[in-house]
Amino acid sequence: MKLTRSYTINDLMEGCKAGDRKMQELLYRQTASKMLAVCMRYAKDRMEAEDVLQMGYIKVFQKIKEYRGEGSFEGWIRRVMVNTAIESYRKNLRSLNVVEIDEAYEQPSTGFDFSRLGMQDLMKVIQKLADGYRMVFNMYVIEGYSHKEIGETLGISEGASKSQLSRARAILKEEIIKMEGFGYATYTG
Amino acid sequence: MQPTQDKDFDQLFKNAFDDAEITPSRDLWSNIESEIEPKKKRIIPIYWLSAAAVLLVVTAGILVYQQQHVNPKQLTSYVAPKVKPVVVEQPVQDSVVTNVKPVEKTEVVLPVSIKPATSLAKTTVKKVAKPVEKQKIVTATEVLKQETTIAKTEEPKKDIKTKIEEAVFQPEKEIVIAANPTTIKADEPINDNDEQNIKNIRNVGDVVNLIVNKVDKRKDKFIQFRTDDDDSSLSSINIGPFKIGKRKK
Numbered sequence: 253m254k255l256t257r258s259y260t261i262n263d264l265m266e267g268c269k270a271g272d273r274k275m276q277e278l279l280y281r282q283t284a285s286k287m288l289a290v291c292m293r294y295a296k297d298r299m300e301a302e303d304v305l306q307m308g309y310i311k312v313f314q315k316i317k318e319y320r321g322e323g324s325f326e327g328w329i330r331r332v333m334v335n336t337a338i339e340s341y342r343k344n345l346r347s348l349n350v351v352e353i354d355e356a357y358e359q360p361s362t363g364f365d366f367s368r369l370g371m372q373d374l375m376k377v378i379q380k381l382a383d384g385y386r387m388v389f390n391m392y393v394i395e396g397y398s399h400k401e402i403g404e405t406l407g408i409s410e411g412a413s414k415s416q417l418s419r420a421r422a423i424l425k426e427e428i429i430k431m432e433g434f435g436y437a438t439y440t441g
Numbered sequence: 442m443q444p445t446q447d448k449d450f451d452q453l454f455k456n457a458f459d460d461a462e463i464t465p466s467r468d469l470w471s472n473i474e475s476e477i478e479p480k481k482k483r484i485i486p487i488y489w490l491s492a493a494a495v496l497l498v499v500t501a502g503i504l505v506y507q508q509q510h511v512n513p514k515q516l517t518s519y520v521a522p523k524v525k526p527v528v529v530e531q532p533v534q535d536s537v538v539t540n541v542k543p544v545e546k547t548e549v550v551l552p553v554s555i556k557p558a559t560s561l562a563k564t565t566v567k568k569v570a571k572p573v574e575k576q577k578i579v580t581a582t583e584v585l586k587q588e589t590t591i592a593k594t595e596e597p598k599k600d601i602k603t604k605i606e607e608a609v610f611q612p613e614k615e616i617v618i619a620a621n622p623t624t625i626k627a628d629e630p631i632n633d634n635d636e637q638n639i640k641n642i643r644n645v646g647d648v649v650n651l652i653v654n655k656v657d658k659r660k661d662k663f664i665q666f667r668t669d670d671d672d673s674s675l676s677s678i679n680i681g682p683f684k685i686g687k688r689k690k
Contacts, residue, residue: 273474280470289461298466306469310476371457378454393451394458421450 265325268316276313283326284309287333289371293378293390294337308336334395338405341387369428377427384408385420392417491645497664498649502656 259267259278267275288305295301312332319328378386387406391397392413397405399413406413646666653664 271478276477277470277474280473284469285462285464286460288463288465289458292463293458302465302467302469305465306472306476309469309473313473313477369453369457371461374454374457375461393454421447425450 261325265316265319268313269319279312280309283329286326287329289375290330290333291337292375293394294334294341294386296379296383300340304337304340305333307340308333311336334391338387338391341383342406344383369432373428373431377424377431380427381420381423385416385423388413388416389420389424491649494645494649494664494666495652498652498656501653501664505656 259275259282261279261282264275264279264282268279284305287308288301291301291304291308292298295304308329312329315332319325378389381389384406388402391402391405392399399410399417402408402413403410408416649664650666
């Protein structure tokens with residue numbers, strides 16, 4: 253067991269609020285891998301994700317006094333990460349780059365086995381999405397933002413958010429089928 | 442049943458990412474650490490402090506003389522030569538900043554009265570001229586005479602040295618010295634002292650202490666540096682009613 257585990261996340265939070273460098277490091281070490289998983293969903297690759305992670309933690313330590321104990325501390329850190337990722341996306345704004353997609357995607361009927369898909373696989377397909385789709389999908393599906401909020405945050409209309417979400421889903425399904433296709437070709441027909 | 446399908450599909454992702462952990466491939470902590478609260482270096486403030494200290498000492502000198510009821514004319518004629526050594530001593534400190542600043546400060550001090558400035562200029566010319574004359578005379582005459590003249594020229598020097606030291610600290614006699622046309626003597630003893638002092642000077646603090654010791658004879662100096670360690674640190678200040686720092690016991 254690592255020593256770091258002997259501090260609860262609230263101990264660490266108090267330490268960080270007091271500006272204790274050691275506690276800041278412990279908080280980072282204890283939460284970094286979870287937060288990297290968050291950042292990865294919003295990024296194209298690991299490098300970009302780690303850059304966002306670094307910026308996110310700097311913000312966490314700078315703004316920690318703003319955390320008033322509403323909701324879990326980890327949830328707050330996660331929100332900071334998500335906001336940092338969105339901010340980074342908006343800065344780069346490689347536009348909503350609506351990649352040409354075949355509208356012809358059929359909603360696949362039942363038949364593929366969700367349970368066989370690991371987190372790594374899903375991460376891969378999400379990262380393949382065009383930036384705009386990835387943002388909307390993450391914000392809506394994982395973070396639970398409403399289309400209205402997404403529209404306001406990304407500067408697009410609510411309708412655009414909705415349509416991008418369904419496109420993102422369609423692309424993801426297609427990708428998953430492709431991924432599984434090799435093993436399940438006979439079942440999916 | 443598309444909505445349900447979407448829901449299931451979304452849930453698949455939600456579950457998968459809920460407790461997902463991915464270990465960073467590089468250690469980002471050192472980067473983060475350096476970004477939060479970059480530590481402020483205090484190298485520059487030390488230079489400023491020493492520059493300010495020199496200025497304070499010069500000002501203190503003026504104040505102390507005024508307290509001893511010296512009229513401004515005499516004051517500047519004595520303060521001016523005193524300021525000079527400050528500039529001379531500075532190169533020992535390898536500090537460019539402090540070196541430049543005091544020079545400017547001397548200009549600030551000098552304009553207090555214009556007359557002494559001219560008398561000062563005269564003295565420097567005489568200083569150069571006089572020894573050369575003497576030397577020529579000596580070389581022209583015998584060796585024995587040469588020795589005696591040297592002895593003679595040195596003897597008065599000592600007298601002058603003591604006279605000036607007295608004069609510096611007993612302002613009543615200053616008038617005599619100031620009226621003396623061979624004001625060179627005012628320069629020379631001070632330079633002698635400087636040579637001795639330089640040996641003991643290791644840092645700016647020593648320089649300041651030295652000057653303060655000459656100017657301020659009180660127990661609690663106007664400004665005092667602790668110079669035992671490498672960094673000279675301000676140990677006390679005494680400006681009339683305002684005193685800070687440890688007193689030397």
